[in-house]
Amino acid sequence: NEAYGVDSWEIWGDKLEIIQNVSCRGCYDVEKRSLPVEYFYSDDYESLIERDFQNQQREEEEEKERERALKAQRREEKAQLREEKDRAEYERLKQKFEGGGS
Incomplete structure (x- = not known):
């Protein structure tokens, strides 16, 4: 389903805030996710x-x-x-x- 994807993302302090588009059959819907930024910088x-x-x-x-x-x-x-x-x-x-x- 091509509707499942990242609507937007931002880095707020030590968190990466992601808004994921989870729309289905014409109904717009999103889920918010939050991940620590250190996941992306740490070895x-x-x-x-x-x-x-x-x-x-x-x-x-x-x-x-x-x-x-x-x-x-x-x-x-x-x-x-x-x-x-x-x-x-x-x-x-x-x-x-x-x-x-x-």
């Missing part, structure tokens, strides 16, 4: 890319772990609330039938 750019990729993977995994922990905490809190509600309902019914209450 050891492959290790820089690998390092950044590994850092990104680690950050994504840490974020997933935080989300898992938060979901587990919410499930536990929900279960505790349900248990408290059930306990209160049990006490209310017990009072009603044993004490002749309303």
